[in-house]
Amino acid sequence: MVRSSKTILSIATIAMLSSCTGLPRSGPDPHLVESQATVKVSASEKKVGIDYALVDINKTVLAHASQTTAPTLNAGFGGGRGGPPNIVLGVGDVVQISVFEAQSGGLFIPVDAGARPGNYITLPNQTISRDGTVSVPYAGKITAAGRPVDAVQLDIAQRLANRAIEPQVVISTITNRSMEASVLGDVKEPKKVELSPAGERVIDVISEAGGLSSPGDETTVTVQRGSKSVTVAYNKLSDTPRENIFVQPGDTIFVNRDRRTYLAFGVTGQSGRYDFDDSNLSLGEALAKAGGLLDDKAEPQAVLLYRVVDRDFLRSLGVDTSHFAGDQIPVIFRANLRDPAAFFAVQKFPMQNKDVIYVSTSDAVELVKFLTIVNSVTSSTRDVVDTRDKIRN
Missing domain, CATH: 3.10.560.10 (Outer membrane lipoprotein wza domain like)
Known part of the structure; x- marks a missing residue:
């Protein structure tokens, strides 16, 4: 009788598996997708192949995380x-140079100049050349790029001092491209x-x-x-x-x-993409926005946060980073919310843009799933046996 039941169970299982293509689906069967592919590109054991580090969130990690997740302009520059900043002349600037003399009869102002508003001349506008100089008659080329205006004015006046009458120079910047x-x-x-x-x-x-x-x-x-x-x-x-x-x-x-967002997956109240809204957001607040953990399904000691961090961050924690290539290293941060103190930690652990939160399913839930499948198969077998007995009778 037992052997007959086992035979019936095997036949029913084979029939169920062979007819899977006839069952309702929202898309193609994954086995057919793989078997009908012309070319398959896959890694050994179908692993993604990305190396990552697993870091438990504790007071040591919390201290370093709060220091490294907030870049600042003041610290950077x-x-x-x-x-x-000091304003200096530069290549490409357009300047106007005016030369004043104490009286007429000097280098630039003739004796017979007559009535005029002042004893000065204004040179045509000129652009500071690529070699960083400007040209002034009787003074030659004067280095201007990288120097403040008053220094260049004094330099020109000193070069004209032995030819002009008490020269003074005024430089006006017309266009300050530099x-x-x-x-x-x-x-x-x-x-x-x-x-x-x-x-x-x-x-x-x-x-x-x-x-x-x-x-x-x-x-x-x-x-x-x-x-x-x-x-x-x-x-x-x-x-x-x-x-x-x-x-x-x-x-x-x-x-x-840039919409600062994070993703929440697993057995949270509501999985999806969430906006930061505020400029700062902690892991605890991010979990709350996603509906928290489902207490009948979630595993509180396996709350995972996926992030790519700088190599220096792991080094500051004393982690051996020789197994990783490049300066950016994938890290999974794990929070154990069965520990009462962890709630203080997640409230201080800062979120970053494009973080991914995953809340694992409890092992007890997986066991219930398995028992449900076993119960379903057992019930199907019992129905087959009952049907057989009725046919015999």
């Missing part, structure tokens, strides 16, 4: 409390902004470009200076005076609308 900063991106009027001796800060030049064309909560500002680039949230820039640093000549400011 300085200048939040310093003075404005002292400009570019403002690009999500502003109303992208442009080059000419910097003044008074000094302009980042928000000043953004205002010169017409202001933001996107919501401040979703806007980031990147300052690129030479080979260095630092990005901060616009709200942080406007709310923190020391972040609003002075702009230097040649800086490029990118204003970018």
Whole structure:
């Protein structure tokens, strides 16, 4: 009788598996997708092949995470409390040079000049050449690029002193191409902004470009200076005076609308993509926005956060990074919410843009799934046996 039941169970199982293609599906069968492929590109054991580090969130990690997740303009470039940049002449600037003499009959002012508003002449406008010089009659080429206006004026006057009568020189900047900063991106009027001796800060030049064309909560500002680039949230820039640093000549400011979001998967109240809304968001707040953990399905000691971090961050934790290539290393941060103290940690652990949260399913739930399948097969077998007995009777 037992052997007969086992035979019936085997036949029923084979029939069920063989008829899977006839069961309802929302798409193609995965086995058919693989078997009918002309070419298959896959890794051994079907693994993704990305090496990652697993880091438990504790007080040590929390201390380093809070220090490394907030780039600042003040720390990156300085200048939040310093003075404005020194304004100097540069290649491409258009200048006007005027030479004054104490009386007529000198080098530039003839004796018979007659009535005139002043004993001076104004030379034609000229552009500071690529070698950084300007030309003044009887003084020759004068180095101007990289020097302040008053230094160049004094240099020209000294060269004319033995020929002109008590010469004095005034240089007016017509076009200051070398002292400009570019403002690009999500502003109303992208442009080059000419910097003044008074000094302009980042928000000043953004205002010169017409202001933001996107919501401040979703806007980031990147300052690129030479080979260095630092990005901060616009709200942080406007709310923190020391972040609003002075702009230097040649800086490029990118204003970018960037929806700061994170993804939540697994057995949360509601999986999906969520906006930060606020400039700062903790892991605890992110879990709450996603509906928290489902207490009848979630495994509290396996709350995982996926992020790519700098190699230096792992080194600061004492992690051996020799197994990884490159400066960016994938890391899974794990929080054990069965530990009461972990709730303090997740409330202080800062989220970053494009983080991924995954809440694991409890082992007990997996066991219930298995028992459900076993019960379903057992019930099907019992029905087959009952049907057979009825046919015999």
